Amino acid sequence: MDRFAFLLKRPVQLIPVIIGISLVTFILIQMTPGDPVRIMLGPKASQDAVDFIRARYGLDQPILVQYFYFVLNALRGDFGQSIIYRSPVGRVILDRIEPTLYLILYGLALSIAFTLALATAAARARGRWLDQLVRLVCVSSVGIPSYFIGLMLILGFCLRFKLFPVSGYGAGFFENFYHLFLPALTIAIGVTPILTRNLRATFIQQLDADYATAGRSKGLSEGYIFSRHVFWNSLLPTVNLMGVVVSFLIGGTVLVENVFNIPGMGQALIRAVLTRDYFVVQAVTLVLAFGIVITNFIVDVVTVLLDPRVKL
Numbered sequence: 001m002d003r004f005a006f007l008l009k010r011p012v013q014l015i016p017v018i019i020g021i022s023l024v025t026f027i028l029i030q031m032t033p034g035d036p037v038r039i040m041l042g043p044k045a046s047q048d049a050v051d052f053i054r055a056r057y058g059l060d061q062p063i064l065v066q067y068f069y070f071v072l073n074a075l076r077g078d079f080g081q082s083i084i085y086r087s088p089v090g091r092v093i094l095d096r097i098e099p100t101l102y103l104i105l106y107g108l109a110l111s112i113a114f115t116l117a118l119a120t121a122a123a124r125a126r127g128r129w130l131d132q133l134v135r136l137v138c139v140s141s142v143g144i145p146s147y148f149i150g151l152m153l154i155l156g157f158c159l160r161f162k163l164f165p166v167s168g169y170g171a172g173f174f175e176n177f178y179h180l181f182l183p184a185l186t187i188a189i190g191v192t193p194i195l196t197r198n199l200r201a202t203f204i205q206q207l208d209a210d211y212a213t214a215g216r217s218k219g220l221s222e223g224y225i226f227s228r229h230v231f232w233n234s235l236l237p238t239v240n241l242m243g244v245v246v247s248f249l250i251g252g253t254v255l256v257e258n259v260f261n262i263p264g265m266g267q268a269l270i271r272a273v274l275t276r277d278y279f280v281v282q283a284v285t286l287v288l289a290f291g292i293v294i295t296n297f298i299v300d301v302v303t304v305l306l307d308p309r310v311k312l
Contacts, residue, residue, distance in 0.1 A: 107187030
């Protein structure tokens with residue numbers, strides 16, 4: 001059980017990370033040009049009205065004082081009052097967190113399925129045309145912007161063939177599954193090439209390992225060696241890479257939600273940035289950063305479970 005001792009100290013180590021992220025986000029938002037009160041009230045608002053709203057939302061206080069109250073209120077679950085939505089920021093996030101979580105998990109599931117299929121096929125057919133095709137697709141797909149992929153899918157599957165809705169989230173599990181297929185596919189197309197290249201290389205390395213050669217000398221089939229030994233020994237590097245990829249995936253949902261008009265936190269974040277709704281930007285950024293930190297913590301746990309030799 002000593003290798004699981006990090007479960008007690010790692011959450012404590014994550015606290016400075018969260019504080020640092022919140023502080024940097026808070027300072028960057030304060031440096032952003034534009035006055036959210038002027039945007040909310042309009043250019044013809046009187047100075048007295050502007051001063052009243054700034055005092056009401058605490059925007060007239062020094063930056064450090066504003067940050068102190070932000071942290072203090074956030075610990076109590078109060079992220080302030082949204083200037084644009086005219087409602088508590090916590091309610092704004094709760095109303096939009098479900099589509100974002102659904103989209104992230106959906107995209108991650110598709111990415112894992114595509115990665116396992118492509119990497120296995122390429123490694124088992126090493127050097128043949130199938131392997132070359134998979135490598136070509138992965139190399140050519142890396143770096144394509146997610147919004148471009150989303151627009152191409154909309155043009156093809158929504159406008160031309162009319163197989164999927166252009167936008168929206170749907171009502172109920174199966175409608176959500178149907179409406180979010182193209183957004184999740186957009187995320188998967190951006191993530192799969194990275195994971196596939198890594199997993200394929202690991203598969204090939206393990207297929208050339210001494211234990212695989214020893215298994216062949218005993219008459220074991222290639223399928224048995226791959227499924228019982230090579231596959232499981234190759235998961236660890238990909239799981240570690242998954243933590244980095246999920247961070248990219250969480251950030252990618254911000255653009256994808258806006259391309260497909262999904263009412264999630266990414267869409268709320270973009271609107272809040274454009275309207276200088278400081279409280280929503282701070283809260284959404286903090287929630288997304290917390291999700292990334294938790295994801296990396298889960299990856300550490302899975303790494304220890306897969307390999308008893310690892311100690312964190």
